[in-house]
Each structure stands twice: as C-alpha cells, then as structure tokens.
Amino acid sequence: DAGITQSPRHKVTETGTPVTLRCHQTENHRYMYWYRQDPGHGLRLIHYSYGVKDTDKGEVSDGYSVSRSKTEDFLLTLESATSSQTSVYFCAISEYPSSYNEQFFGPGTRLTVL
Amino acid sequence: EDKVVQSPLSLVVHEGDTVTLNCSYEVTNFRSLLWYKQEKKAPTFLFMLTSSGIEKKSGRLSSILDKKELFSILNITATQTGDSAVYLCAVYELSNFGNEKLTFGTGTRLTIIP
Structure with missing residues (x-):
C-alpha cells in the first residue's frame, strides 16, 4: 500500500467551527488531492496540489481551503463547518499528473458536522 | 449531468457466480478509464x-474498454466473499482549461453470498 495517512480518522464538530484535516505521504509524490465521498455522488474533487505551495480548485471547492508547505503534507481546512460538509474525506496522491497514472488513496476521514 | 454512469447500482450473487459490472461515460476529451475496488476504507486501484479492445486481466478479474461505444466492463469470475465491495469506475478527461480531470461514477455495490 502507498504510504498515505490521514488524521484524524473520525471527527465530530459543531456548525461554525473551523476544522483542519491532514494528509501525510511518505512516497515523495508531487501530486496530492482531496476528495469527498457522499452517497449518490461518488468521489468528488475538492482541491488538488501539483507541488509545494501550488494548489488549484476542484469541482466542489466552495467552503474549503488547502495548503501545502511541504511535499509530504496537504491540509484541508473548513473555515466554518456546515452540516452539508458532513462526509467522508479522502486524500489521494499520484507521482505524475498524467492521465496514464493511477491515484492512490488514503484511509479516509469521517467528518460529522452537527 | 452524469458523465460516468455505472450499472447496476447493486448486485447480490452467490459465491462461484460470474458477474459483469458496467461503466458508461460521456466526456469530450477522453484519456483513460480506471477501475477501483472499495471495501470499508480507501479505494484500491484495479485497472x-x-x-479499445485490449483486455486487462488480474487473476479472476478482467476488464475491457470500448472507446467507440463509450463503455467498459469489469468481469469477475468464480466470485468469492472477499470480492464483496463497491466497485468504482473513473474517467480521466482533458478539461477545457487544459488540465486533466478524474471523474468518478457512483459505484456498483457487489455482495457475494456464501
């Protein structure tokens, strides 16, 4: 398995509080991604990073921000959590950006916003 | 609109049966199609x-792509209880902005009854 960890693995928080999820990789892969997975929607891309300090938006980026200060860490922040952000969040990595390279996924973080 | 559609949504079969999972897609600039298996945690890469027309095979699993008819199938022969999972199909396309985007289907939930 690719060396990807996510923390925390489970979190329950209240509406309006800030939340930060961490993705850590030991593969030295340049590309990192944050997805959310919800019933009926599959996996949807929130943000991705193509290098240290280089990030871009995915299809569901509203309400989320990201930061990448080191190759190995990619942080996802919910500035003010809402109940619609209750979801399972997956981090993924890939060595190259090409569509001919698969993405490897972390174990996921289950976030509940009350 | 749904760009990647998987069918059936769920499937229950007996151990030893053969199953075929379907994935159809509708994207403008297709690059590649990926299959993942997701048990209770992270999706794991399959193919x-x-x-078109070139079968990929790994043990009892095989998959093929038809770029003319815009679909792929995933076959599993002699199913085992360990094959129970959600199978995800994803398609890489080149977006209008020149970057590559991975879009997932909602998955097929396969349950194998002993």
Missing part, C-alpha cells in the same frame, strides 16, 4: 484502460 487502467486506454485502448
């Missing part, structure tokens, strides 16, 4: 398909 990447880029060319």
Whole structure:
C-alpha cells in the first residue's frame, strides 16, 4: 500500500467551527488531492496540489481551503463547518499528473458536522 | 449531468457466480478509464484502460474498454466473499482549461453470498 495517512480518522464538530484535516505521504509524490465521498455522488474533487505551495480548485471547492508547505503534507481546512460538509474525506496522491497514472488513496476521514 | 454512469447500482450473487459490472461515460476529451475496488476504507486501484479492445486481466478479474461505444466492463469470475465491495469506475478527461480531470461514477455495490 502507498504510504498515505490521514488524521484524524473520525471527527465530530459543531456548525461554525473551523476544522483542519491532514494528509501525510511518505512516497515523495508531487501530486496530492482531496476528495469527498457522499452517497449518490461518488468521489468528488475538492482541491488538488501539483507541488509545494501550488494548489488549484476542484469541482466542489466552495467552503474549503488547502495548503501545502511541504511535499509530504496537504491540509484541508473548513473555515466554518456546515452540516452539508458532513462526509467522508479522502486524500489521494499520484507521482505524475498524467492521465496514464493511477491515484492512490488514503484511509479516509469521517467528518460529522452537527 | 452524469458523465460516468455505472450499472447496476447493486448486485447480490452467490459465491462461484460470474458477474459483469458496467461503466458508461460521456466526456469530450477522453484519456483513460480506471477501475477501483472499495471495501470499508480507501479505494484500491484495479485497472487502467486506454485502448479499445485490449483486455486487462488480474487473476479472476478482467476488464475491457470500448472507446467507440463509450463503455467498459469489469468481469469477475468464480466470485468469492472477499470480492464483496463497491466497485468504482473513473474517467480521466482533458478539461477545457487544459488540465486533466478524474471523474468518478457512483459505484456498483457487489455482495457475494456464501
């Protein structure tokens, strides 16, 4: 398995509080991604990073921000959590950006916003 | 609109049966199609398909792509209880902005009854 960890693995928080999820990789892969997975929607891309300090938006980026200060860490922040952000969040990595390279996924973080 | 559609949504079969999972897609600039298996945690990579008519095979699993009819199938022969999972199909496309985007289907939930 690719060396990807996510923390925390489970979190329950209240509406309006800030939340930060961490993705850590030991593969030295340049590309990192944050997805959310919800019933009926599959996996949807929130943000991705193509290098240290280089990030871009995915299809569901509203309400989320990201930061990448080191190759190995990619942080996802919910500035003010809402109940619609209750979801399972997956981090993924890939060595190259090409569509001919698969993405490897972390174990996921289950976030509940009350 | 749904760009990647998987069918059936769920499937229950007996151990030893053969199953076929379907994935149809509708994207403008297709690059590749990927299959993942998701048990209770992270999706794990199965296959990447880029060319029509060339079967990819791994043990009891095989997959093929038809770029003319815009679909792929995943076959599992002699199913075992360990094959119970959600199978995800994803398609890489080149977006209008020149970057590559991975879009997932909602998955097929396969349950194998002993």
